[in-house]
Amino acid sequence: MYIGAPNERPSGSLGGLGALVQRYGCSATEQSAIEQALQMSVAPGALRKALEDAATEAIAAIRHASGTLQVSPRSDRTRRLFKEAFGTTPEFVPTWRTKSAKWIDRGDLVAMRLNAVARLLSSGWIRYFCWGDPTRCPECSSKPPNYFACSSWGKRYVICLGRAFWNAWKDRDTSTMASTLIHESLHIYFGKLIAHGEKGRYGSSDCYERFVMRIGDRFLHSATAAACTASP
Secondary structure, X not given: OOOOOOOOOOOOOOOOOOOOOOEEEOOHHHHHHHHHHHOOOOOOOHHHHHXXXXXXXXXXXXXXXXXXXXXXXXXXXXXXXXXHHHOOOOOOOOOOOOOOOOOOOHHHHHHHHHHHHHHHHHOOOOEEEOOOXXXXXXXXXXXXXXXXXXEEOOOOOEEEEOHHHHHHHHOOOHHHHHHHHHHHHHHHHHHHHHHHHOOHHHHOHHHHHHHHHHHOOOOOOHHHHHHOOOOO
16 A cells, blocks of 8 residues: 555655755754764755755655656666665566555556655655654664664654765765755655565665666765665
């Protein structure tokens, strides 16, 4: 069945592109921790601007990927990269699809989900913390130095950022920054429903992330490639 939005769906948008990071927390102590981790000083507002740019790139990447699935006929390249990520062609129709479903095939369902994630990222409702901790993102037990980012979907829209995300910024690796936000937004969107509702590649945020990055000719981080290996 089609999986809708997570709990407490926002009733409207707080802004479009250019106003994506409206809910942002970064204390002087947390910025100092980031500066220590990166071994560099950071200008006021630079972290928030970097996050805004990453969100903008993430939305563009998602919309491009969903667009390749919402044309007929789909290109051979789209079909090949979709199968690489999900293990079936986008034209595959599962036996459990009902006549009342709002999607035609797997490609259409993936596009619907990606579009929903793009809307979530562009809504302005996600609350970002530049340096998270388990109290802000309780689904994740690790402390910020040990992850790119972590998200919370339990009645909240929260993304906690870690050292690896800011290392990517230092290295000017904007693709990894964007794909991190895509990955965490997928977790927020699907929440526990995706983990229990679908198994395998269609239940993996890494496989959606793989398809988005590959179809857009963007850098695919080795961690994502290992988490969702290419299907033959």
